[in-house]
Amino acid sequence: MRKVRITVEGRVQGVGFRYSTKMVADELGITGVVRNEMDGSVSMEACGEDNAMERFIQRVKESPSPAGKVSNVKVEDDPSIKERKKFIAN
Structure with missing residues (x-):
């Protein structure tokens, strides 16, 4: 089980990015949460099997959203992330 914290920058708010990310997570069996941040970025905590996480x-x-454009992604492994039963778009 891999647990990661992801921060995504670019055109990622107001373009269906969180909803599209949830669809991808559900498809791959990833659990966690995705949320908009005040600085215009999107952050997420995700848990899943190694192969599924790499694909995620x-x-x-x-950019899972056709209207989105990702300019920067930061991925950090964080074993302290709480496991959830599903993936939530906040």
């Missing part, structure tokens, strides 16, 4: 991170980097 790659899809986030490519």
Whole structure:
């Protein structure tokens, strides 16, 4: 089980990015939460199997939202992230 904290910058608010990210997470069996931040970025905590997590991170980097444009992604492993039962878009 891999647990990561992801921060995404670019055109990621107001373009369906969180909803699209949730759809990808549900498809891959990733649990966690995604939320908009005050600085215009999107942050998430995600938990999942290693292979699924690699695919999830790659899809986030490519922007799951067709209207979104990702300019920077920061991924940090964090074993202290709380496991959730599903993926929530806040």
